[in-house]
Amino acid sequence: MGRRKGGIGIALVTVAMLMGSSACGGGGSGSGGSGGDDAKAPGKPSASASPSPTKPAGPPMLLETITPQSDTTVGVAMPISVVFTNPVAAKARATVEKHMKVSASQPVAGAWHWFGDKRADWRPKEYWPSGTKVKVDVDVRGVSNGNGRYGVRAYTHSFQIGDDVRADVSVTGHTMKVTRNDKPVRTLSINAGSSQYPTWNGTMAVIDKEKEVHMTSCSVGISCTKGDPNYYDLKLPWDVHLTQSGTYVHYSTGDPNPGSGSARGSHGCVHLSKSDAEWFYGQVKQGDPVTITGSPRAKAPADNGYASFNLSWSQWLAGSSTGESTTAAL
Numbered sequence: 001m002g003r004r005k006g007g008i009g010i011a012l013v014t015v016a017m018l019m020g021s022s023a024c025g026g027g028g029s030g031s032g033g034s035g036g037d038d039a040k041a042p043g044k045p046s047a048s049a050s051p052s053p054t055k056p057a058g059p060p061m062l063l064e065t066i067t068p069q070s071d072t073t074v075g076v077a078m079p080i081s082v083v084f085t086n087p088v089a090a091k092a093r094a095t096v097e098k099h100m101k102v103s104a105s106q107p108v109a110g111a112w113h114w115f116g117d118k119r120a121d122w123r124p125k126e127y128w129p130s131g132t133k134v135k136v137d138v139d140v141r142g143v144s145n146g147n148g149r150y151g152v153r154a155y156t157h158s159f160q161i162g163d164d165v166r167a168d169v170s171v172t173g174h175t176m177k178v179t180r181n182d183k184p185v186r187t188l189s190i191n192a193g194s195s196q197y198p199t200w201n202g203t204m205a206v207i208d209k210e211k212e213v214h215m216t217s218c219s220v221g222i223s224c225t226k227g228d229p230n231y232y233d234l235k236l237p238w239d240v241h242l243t244q245s246g247t248y249v250h251y252s253t254g255d256p257n258p259g260s261g262s263a264r265g266s267h268g269c270v271h272l273s274k275s276d277a278e279w280f281y282g283q284v285k286q287g288d289p290v291t292i293t294g295s296p297r298a299k300a301p302a303d304n305g306y307a308s309f310n311l312s313w314s315q316w317l318a319g320s321s322t323g324e325s326t327t328a329a330l
Contacts, residue, residue, distance in 0.1 A: 024197070024215065024220075061085075061140060061143070062086075062152075063085065063155055064118070065083045067081040073285065074286045075165060075205060075284075076166075077127055077289035077306070079121040079123040079308045081120075081121045084118045084120075086145060087145070088146060088147070090321075091146045092144055092146030093146075094322050097112045099139050099140050100136065103136075103329065104133065104327035104330050105133040107327055108125075108128065108132065109126075109327075111123065111324045112322065113308070114320070114321070115303040122136070123309070130164045130181065133160050135158045136158075138154065139155075163180055164181050165179070165283060165288045166178070169290065170293060170294050171292065171294035174189055174260040188273075188276045189272075189276070190270050191270075192265070192292070192295060193269070196265075197265065199247065199270060199297060200299065201294075202292060202299030202310040203292075204292070204307045205286075205287045205306035205309075206284050206286050207242065207286065209240045209281055213239040213250070216233045217230055218233070232254070237250070240280065243300050243304045248269045249270040249280060250277055251278075252269070255271045302316075
């Protein structure tokens with residue numbers, strides 16, 4: 001299920017900030033919550049900052065968010081996402097990238113990639129190794145954004161990569177296979193999107209999770225008419241958020257026993273039984289990869305939440321101004 005307002009920079013934050021109503025939105029092809037799907041914007045965390053001893057001329061270049069937040073443990077597919085409050089000109093991006101330093105406790109190859117002119121994500125070439133400690137230093141003091149603004153602060157976030165938890169969803173097989181550190185844990189029965197509202201394919205890192213989400217069909221433009229077969233207005237439990245456009249793994253009262261026997265389609269989400277949804281909720285964390293195959297829909301756009309691994313490495317590098325590099329020692 002999902003959200004429907006605000007920009008991606010505000011929206012991509014932790015569960016504690018979330019509020020409002022949501023709904024599974026399987027239709028449409030937009031990304032970053034800006035298409036015809038559902039999107040909601042929670043509040044935004046503050047980045048740790050150090051004031052500059054001198055103030056450059058011109059208005060400040062500031063950051064909207066840095067994700068992950070400091071002192072968190074995230075999954076192996078989690079990118080570092082930096083969102084600026086104002087556009088960064090193409091001519092300035094190489095310089096800005098050079099002032100966003102990624103350090104790790106073990107060497108990891110990766111690169112920055114720009115989604116538009118405000119959001120830059122750093123992704124490892126392959127998944128992060130479990131147990132890696134990571135630090136990102138965004139020191140843009142005196143750095144120009146190419147549009148007349150200059151950085152006045154240095155931001156630092158440190159986080160850690162936790163266990164390698166993965167979920168592989170087969171739409172046609174009606175199953176979700178969960179592994180932890182390469183060992184099978186459980187195989188769950190699922191239902192995915194209907195032919196009218198198919199689920200995104202591809203790998204989506206968990207954005208956040210909530211114990212309860214208010215889901216409405218009207219909020220995402222599916223139906224505002226009570227009595228319509230596609231109308232719903234529900235508060236549903238155990239919700240793991242996969243895309244900003246509205247994909248969740250969750251329990252649905254309208255599909256209480258998912259699996260090949262029931263074969264009831266959702267509005268784009270992945271349905272689990274109530275007990276399985278609660279169990280899965282307890283297993284996953286932000287950044288854990290959920291990979292969906294077998295849907296007639298395309299892969300989720302890479303900026304539709306944290307779906308960066310839906311781009312090949314060459315595609316990822318095409319959006320970088322400085323190219324591949326190896327993390328600094330931590």
